[in-house]
Amino acid sequence: MPQRLHISEPDFEQRFRALLAAKREASVDVEATVREIVSDVRQRGDAALIELTARFDHLELTPETLRVPEAEIEAALEATPPKTRAALDLAHRRIESHHIRQMPKDDRYMDAIGAELGSRWTAVESVGLYVPGGAASYPSSVLMNAVPAKVAGVERIAMVVPAMRGALNPLVLAAARIAGVSEIYRVGGAQAVAALAYGTESIAPVAKIVGPGNAYVASAKRQVFGTVGIDMIAGPSEVLVIADADNDPDWLAADLLAQAEHDRAAQSILLTDSEDLAARVEAAVERQLQTLSRSETASASWAEFGAVIVVSDLLRDAPPLADRIAAEHLEIATDDPDALFARIRNAGAVFLGRHTPEVIGDYVGGSNHVLPTARSARFSSGLSVLDFVKRTSILKLSAEALRELGPSAIELARVEGLDAHGRSVAIRLNL
Amino acid sequence: MPQRLHISEPDFEQRFRALLAAKREASVDVEATVREIVSDVRQRGDAALIELTARFDHLELTPETLRVPEAEIEAALEATPPKTRAALDLAHRRIESHHIRQMPKDDRYMDAIGAELGSRWTAVESVGLYVPGGAASYPSSVLMNAVPAKVAGVERIAMVVPAMRGALNPLVLAAARIAGVSEIYRVGGAQAVAALAYGTESIAPVAKIVGPGNAYVASAKRQVFGTVGIDMIAGPSEVLVIADADNDPDWLAADLLAQAEHDRAAQSILLTDSEDLAARVEAAVERQLQTLSRSETASASWAEFGAVIVVSDLLRDAPPLADRIAAEHLEIATDDPDALFARIRNAGAVFLGRHTPEVIGDYVGGSNHVLPTARSARFSSGLSVLDFVKRTSILKLSAEALRELGPSAIELARVEGLDAHGRSVAIRLNL
The missing domain is CATH 1.20.5.1300 (Single alpha-helices involved in coiled-coils or other helix-helix interfaces)
Structure with missing residues (x-):
């Protein structure tokens, strides 16, 4: 069972602080190992990349087979079942339309004394996109990372994805084709990040690397930062659901579990002014856990990091707590969600009203699902077109x-x- | 003398690559020392901050004297000579007017199927501003860092500045007052960064830390990143001057030296299609070096990292080289500078025409002088209002x-x- 906090209890502040401070990820110190890998690829290029891929991914490659051929990508798209293809196409169209609105505008003007000033935006010339392998190889993430780059005008998007024992998720290839990725290489880990940053005989270097990965990938991104740009380092997923009494507990339980099933380190928090709803949601979570394929993960996350916070007055009490939590995902399931949202400053993305489960934002809403985690919504934003352009300031x-x-x-x-x-x-x- | 490269020479590509790859900063490994300092301040708060300030800055403080009193700041402003005050006020007004135009707009709309989407921008709630002590304690940097935060709507700006043996630059205090800084603390180094990130009994924590500093400050910023946001880590300054034959060599020499005087690791590059101009600028640099108070620094920078590149056709040859250099500052001193600028993608800031010395941008142009160095203009931008706001994406x-x-x-x-x-x-x- 997750912990239950009541705002009226004397130790509330102390327990709330502890909740915020809870370290959800064990930090694995892979820095030294990664440093060797990066330096090896930097010095020996393809040869190192191929050797490391054989060692870590049990896959024998040659400079000729590093890159996934066009025919294989096209075949993956062709083989995609029509229903899946339609869903990917819908997601792609909606992400594209939404992100087009984010394109910043150039500005150039002359001021009163005759000085010309301005800002000019241009696309980053080339981008590397890291896609994890195995179970976390998500076609939706390919779209979320590649589409904003494409909309920004990035000319070359080079994708890397590890193929353990040769296996590649064909839907990841299909999504890459739909999104307009230029090149795909079947390599992963720190060695793939190094190849994108420094280039090898077969892979031209890029100017910026984005996309999620494990501790090795994150450490490699940190190490090559400066030589190339990187996106944020994403932590485990989180949702804060603010709900009044007038909600179906089963709907909210499903939303909380949708975060919890991602990762044992994910965090789902319910904040409500109804004791009764709190109890009913907790019961619904237990019930739904019975029939979930990832129930072990979801149940561990809910038990260890889940929380139910009961306050007296939602409109008064929820905003300051929500701002301190600064959740990646914020659902507001009340009659007038905008009134609450207007009082909350920190959240990566907000999902307003009872008919907006966060999951829609993961796939087909149109907004980006790459969002700031671990309270970083206090100072940063989700992935957008702005991450793939840069500004030159102008004076004349x-x-x-x-x-x-x-x-x-x-x-x-x-x-x-x-x-x-x-x-x-x-x-x-x-x- | 700086090196001279000719595009027509067979080893040009090799020498140009070496120029790009030149490591201008010795990396000092201060990480372990900084880790101890940060952890000490995090655990012991004011007590650690005060002890470390006594040890490193030879200044004895108490919790009561950590903060610079209002009266001292006001007195510094009052004591500012009228001419200096007018210059600071002009700079402030112009930086403010320009940055107001950068404020991103909220967006909210309903699409064809009745889904509401949007982006809402809000200011970061509090910002810490690091200002170096000693000779590099520049009032202009205070304006450049604080004004965009203020324009963004940041409610609290806490400034830290080391006061070696008690000495503070009164113009830095005056600039802080003009810019609307909320609080000033006479502490610096890694210990000040830690105090801003984690808070102490006397200093409330902030959400983001900006501002330049030495290797200790840079390392501390890297270490607290995640707990708070940070701005880019700035390297030594650079200028690329693209000039045709029709220039006064003395003007260009002065521009090259204005970068070189910053730091022995600064870099000034002249790119021209005129052998004759190249030679005359080199001679003018030597001449001007004779009468420069910082001639030792400027001369070391020019000799070790300066370069003169001669090409055959400016409009054809300069843009691809400029994009690879991706200079922090780019001056284009030709008749039609916009024609060249339109072909160049990567530069932190551009200064167009013969009457736009980069120095105007350092002080009173209105644009920001905090710009991407070390080729990072390929993927990043100068400081702006965008660094002090964050976006929440909306779905309903x-x-x-x-x-x-x-x-x-x-x-x-x-x-x-x-x-x-x-x-x-x-x-x-x-x-």
């Missing part, structure tokens, strides 16, 4: 505008002790 | 919209083996 002065601004720049350079800075302006003004 | 479905989208979500959950995901939708549709 006429001789007159320089005359207007120059003396102040010279004064500031002087007080900062930077002579050459001052001279660079003064010399143009004959000062 | 009617019962009808859920009926429309639900079956596809259920199908994708099925092929991904996530039962509870499927159930969370199916249970609402009575499927």
Whole structure:
């Protein structure tokens, strides 16, 4: 059973703090191992990549078979059952339409003194997309990572996916084809990240690497950061469900379990003003756990990290707690969810109303399912087109505008002790 | 003398690669030391912060004197000479007006099937601003870091600045007051970063930390990342000046030296199609070095990392080289600088035309001077309002919209083996 916290109890603040501070992931120290792998691939290229793939993925490759041929990708798409294909196509269309709206606009203007200023956005030239292998090889994640890059105008998207003993999820290949991925390589782990960052004889280097992975992949991304850009390092998934008494406990239980089934370290929290609902949801969770294929995972997550928080007044008490939790996913199942949402600052994504289960956002809502975890919604955002573009700021002065601004720049350079800075302006003004 | 590269020479590609690969900063391994400092402040709060400040900054503080009193800040502003004050005010006004235009807009809309989607931007709740001490304690940097946060709507900006033996740059205090910084603490180093991240009895924790610092500060920022957000880790400054024959060599030499005087590891590159200009700029640099207060630094930077690249055709040859250099600062001193800029993708900031020395952007242009260094303009942008806001994505479905989208979500959950995901939708549709 998950823990139950009541806002009226004297130890509430202490227990709530402990809930926030709970460390859900054992940190595995793989840094030294990863450092060797990265350095090996950097120095020996394909040869190292092929050897490491043989060792870790039990797959013998050659420079010719590293890349998945077009025909194999096309065949995977062709073999996709029509119902699955239609669902992938719908998801793709909706993600694309939504992300197109995120494209930032260039700005260029002249101010009152005749100085031109501006911002110009351009796409990152090439992106590497990491896709995990095995059970966590999700076609939906391929769409969520590749579509924003494509919408941003990234010309080359190179995908890597480990093929343990040769096995690749054909739906991952199909999703990559639908999303417009340019190249797919059957390699994974830290060695694939290194190949994307530094390049090998067969894989050209990229400018930025995105996508989820295990501890080795995360550590490799951290190590190559600087040489290339990286996205956030995602932690285990979380949901905070804020619900009033007027909810079907079975619906909420299903939502809580949809997070819990991801990972033993996932976290599902129910926040309600109804003791009765709290008890009924807990009972519904126990009932539904009986018939879940991933019940062991879900049950461990719910027991260890799940929580039910009961407050007195939802509109007053929920927002400050929600802001401290800063959940990756926030469901608000009340009559007027917007009223609560307006008072909450920190959440990766919000799902408003009783008919918006978070799962829709995982697949076909159109918004991105790559979202800030572990309270990082306090300072960061989900994946978007902005992650695949960068801005150049623009300044263009006429001789007159320089005359207007120059003396102040010279004064500031002087007080900062930077002579050459001052001279660079003064010399143009004959000062 | 800096190296001279000619695009027509057979070893050009090799030498250009070596120029790009040159490691300009010795990496100092301070990680273990910083780990101890961070952990000490995290555990012992003020007591540790005060002890470490006594040890490293030779300054004895108490919990009462940690914070710079309002009166001291106000006095610093009052004591600022009118000319300096006017320059700071002009810079402040121009930075503010420019950054207001960067504020992203919320978006909320209903699509064809009746699903509501959206993005809502909110300010990061609190920000810590690191300001270096000593000679690199620049009032302009205070403005550049604090103003975008203020424009974004950040409610609390806590600044830390080391006061070696008690000394604080009064102009830094004045700039902080002008920019609207809420609190100033006279502490620095890794211990100040730890105090901002975890909080102490006297300093409330923040959600994000920005601002430049030495190797200890950079390492501390990396270590607290996750607990709080951080900005980019800035490397030594760079400029690439693209110039045709029709330039005053003295102007360009002054621009190259304005970068070089920052740091021995700074890099100034001239790219031109004129052998004659190249030679005259080199001579002008030597001449100007004679009368520069920071000539030792500038001369070391120019000799070791400076470069002059001569190409045959500016419009054809410069853009691909500029994209590979991906300079922090790019000056284009030609008749039609926009034509060249349109062909260049990667640059942190561009300065167009002969009357736009980069130095204007350091102080009073209005754009930000915190920009991506070390080729990271390939995948990242300068500091902006976007660094102080975060986005919550919004989804709100009617019962009808859920009926429309639900079956596809259920199908994708099925092929991904996530039962509870499927159930969370199916249970609402009575499927």
